[in-house]
Amino acid sequence: MIRREPRLYYRVFVWSGTLRLFHWTLAFSTFILILTGIYIHYPPITTKWAEFKPQYIMATLRYWHFCAGYFFLCALAVRFYLFFAGNQYERPMDFLPINRRNLRSLRHNIRFYLYLTDEHECRMGHTVLAGTIYFILFICGVVMGLTGLYLLYPEAPTIARLGHELFGTPQQARLIHYLLNWFFIFFIMVHLYIAIWNDFKAPDAIISGAFSGSKMMPADLECPVEELKKIPFEK
Amino acid sequence: MSSKDHINDFAGGGVSRRTFLKGCALAAAALGLSPDVVPKMVEAAMSPKRPPVVWLHFQECTGCSEALLRAARPDIATLILDLISLDYHETLMAAAGKQAEENLHDAITKNAGKFICVVEGGIPTKDGGIYCKIGGRTAVEILDEVASKAKTVIAIGTCGAFGGVQAAKPNPTGAVGVQDLVKGKPVINIPGCPPNPENFLATVVQILTYGRPPELDELSRPKFAYGRKIHDHCERRPHFDEGRFVERFGDPGHKKGYCLYKVGCKGPVTYSNCSVERFCNIGAWPVGAGHGCIGCTEPHFWDTMMPIYKHLPGIYIPVGGGIREQAEEIGKVAVGGAAAVIAAHAAVGIGKKLFSIKCTSKEKEEEK
Numbered sequence: 001m002i003r004r005e006p007r008l009y010y011r012v013f014v015w016s017g018t019l020r021l022f023h024w025t026l027a028f029s030t031f032i033l034i035l036t037g038i039y040i041h042y043p044p045i046t047t048k049w050a051e052f053k054p055q056y057i058m059a060t061l062r063y064w065h066f067c068a069g070y071f072f073l074c075a076l077a078v079r080f081y082l083f084f085a086g087n088q089y090e091r092p093m094d095f096l097p098i099n100r101r102n103l104r105s106l107r108h109n110i111r112f113y114l115y116l117t118d119e120h121e122c123r124m125g126h127t128v129l130a131g132t133i134y135f136i137l138f139i140c141g142v143v144m145g146l147t148g149l150y151l152l153y154p155e156a157p158t159i160a161r162l163g164h165e166l167f168g169t170p171q172q173a174r175l176i177h178y179l180l181n182w183f184f185i186f187f188i189m190v191h192l193y194i195a196i197w198n199d200f201k202a203p204d205a206i207i208s209g210a211f212s213g214s215k216m217m218p219a220d221l222e223c224p225v226e227e228l229k230k231i232p233f234e235k
Numbered sequence: 236m237s238s239k240d241h242i243n244d245f246a247g248g249g250v251s252r253r254t255f256l257k258g259c260a261l262a263a264a265a266l267g268l269s270p271d272v273v274p275k276m277v278e279a280a281m282s283p284k285r286p287p288v289v290w291l292h293f294q295e296c297t298g299c300s301e302a303l304l305r306a307a308r309p310d311i312a313t314l315i316l317d318l319i320s321l322d323y324h325e326t327l328m329a330a331a332g333k334q335a336e337e338n339l340h341d342a343i344t345k346n347a348g349k350f351i352c353v354v355e356g357g358i359p360t361k362d363g364g365i366y367c368k369i370g371g372r373t374a375v376e377i378l379d380e381v382a383s384k385a386k387t388v389i390a391i392g393t394c395g396a397f398g399g400v401q402a403a404k405p406n407p408t409g410a411v412g413v414q415d416l417v418k419g420k421p422v423i424n425i426p427g428c429p430p431n432p433e434n435f436l437a438t439v440v441q442i443l444t445y446g447r448p449p450e451l452d453e454l455s456r457p458k459f460a461y462g463r464k465i466h467d468h469c470e471r472r473p474h475f476d477e478g479r480f481v482e483r484f485g486d487p488g489h490k491k492g493y494c495l496y497k498v499g500c501k502g503p504v505t506y507s508n509c510s511v512e513r514f515c516n517i518g519a520w521p522v523g524a525g526h527g528c529i530g531c532t533e534p535h536f537w538d539t540m541m542p543i544y545k546h547l548p549g550i551y552i553p554v555g556g557g558i559r560e561q562a563e564e565i566g567k568v569a570v571g572g573a574a575a576v577i578a579a580h581a582a583v584g585i586g587k588k589l590f591s592i593k594c595t596s597k598e599k600e601e602e603k
Contacts, residue, residue, distance in 0.1 A: 056477060179565070
């Protein structure tokens with residue numbers, strides 16, 4: 001089979017270093033949070049009633065969970081800052097379905113993922129579908145952070161009052177914290193699959209972009225940002 | 236009469252001076268006050284002007300009164316004869332019927348603005364409050380009348396504080412706690428099922444001594460008693476940190492006193508001093524006896540802390556006639572579903588590609 005693709009690509013710089021730092025901090029902290037969190041939720045039998053030696057396993061994993069939690073919160077804070085101070089691809093206006101251009105793009109994305117069209121939309125920033133999901137994930141992350149802080153510092157007056165107003169008793173916060181954990185697992189599965197799938201289907205090399213910050217844009221495409229197209233690669 | 240003589244007089248009245256001072260010192264300790272205030276407390280507790288208390292019973296099981304009868308620091312005799320003047324208590328008073336109603340009326344008119352109103356039990360509000368009536372009047376009416384004249388209102392027990400078991404879903408009688416009805420007055424909640432009587436007594440002694448309630452948390456519970464989680468002072472906490480858990484009741488871990496976290500102990504999410512104060516003056520308490528905490532000091536624990544022997548509650552799913560499922564199962568189903576969808580999506584992609592290759596090769600053959 002001959003695949004007809006644009007012959008010439010420009011490598012354009014899209015994702016700032018700060019955004020990539022956010023991405024990988026969030027990725028690694030989420031990974032640790034999920035693993036330790038599942039242990040904390042349902043600790044498997046590790047002692048066999050024998051108590052050979054002190055393990056301190058729950059305390060240790062809880063400590064890792066809290067450390068990772070702080071990295072997670074810092075990552076969210078950075079992303080929040082980038083909503084306002086990031087480059088144009090990192091701001092919500094670019095990727096939320098709030099204008100006609102983005103709604104059209106969203107419709108196209110869904111058709112593309114359902115194999116209804118083979119035409120890939122070469123877009124500088126996030127696709128609108130991805131951007132919307134990422135935004136929902138950000139909100140879930142904030143809820144995760146707040147319920148986590150409520151469970152960690154139930155005696156701190158401000159956090160206790162806020163937690164009580166928002167979530168009720170710590171037991172209710174714990175349930176929300178646990179259910180959203182499954183959303184994060186779900187997201188990671190789909191996110192990895194879609195990233196790999198896109199690498200097969202589309203030429204813009206998004207996996208590489210997660211490290212380098214660049215995207216490959218076809219030279220003969222009517223790029224929405226003409227100026228960037230003319231600059232091959234510049235940080 | 237000097238203070239010392241007073242104490243000796245007092246000691247002749249059935250309670251030894253030593254016991255009485257011990258009671259005051261323990262109350263001070265429970266409140267986290269310095270020993271310097273003990274004499275002041277003794278003075279306040281022995282003042283001839285004992286504060287009148289009106290004790291109301293609504294939708295309840297009298298368990299809170301029963302618990303109070305078993306208090307020993309100080310005991311109930313000291314409480315009602317020397318510390319407070321218990322003017323109305325349906326279970327303890329001798330009067331009945333018309334006499335009892337008169338007692339209540341006298342107590343609240345004579346001491347208007349001065350007495351402490353203690354409420355035990357939830358208050359039904361549905362259908363005009365007809366589900367709890369005493370002497371032909373509804374609980375709402377009685378509470379309105381008594382609480383409006385009280386100086387302070389203390390809701391004892393989870394029913395009085397948050398509605399309790401009768402407020403559990405679907406709450407057929409529309410039961411609520413005192414704080415939902417009484418406004419513009421300090422309401423102190425002493426939740427628990429039953430609450431530790433010492434927390435109640437310490438609160439009363441604090442009001443006697445300083446004339447104001449102790450520091451309260453956002454649910455109006457005294458912080459000295461409900462300021463920390465049970466888990467933080469639990470005797471089984473080292474087993475939690477070590478990762479040693481009871482897997483089921485009666486297993487070797489249970490016999491060795493391991494942590495009850497996996498059999499549904501709600502200690503990590505429940506604020507109370509049970510693990511410190513304990514009950515019945517013999518150091519007994521549920522977790523010590525091998526049963527997990529059920530979270531009875533938290534609002535609506537009948538709804539949010541259930542099931543008792545599970546870590547997290549079931550979740551209502553509004554499909555298939557409404558089924559309750561464990562959070563865990565939901566997570567597994569969601570992840571399994573996601574995996575299936577991903578596999579199907581990938582299969583469609585590969586299938587489509589194979590199909591298109593076939594088509595193009597056919598076309599090529601046809602072209603030849």
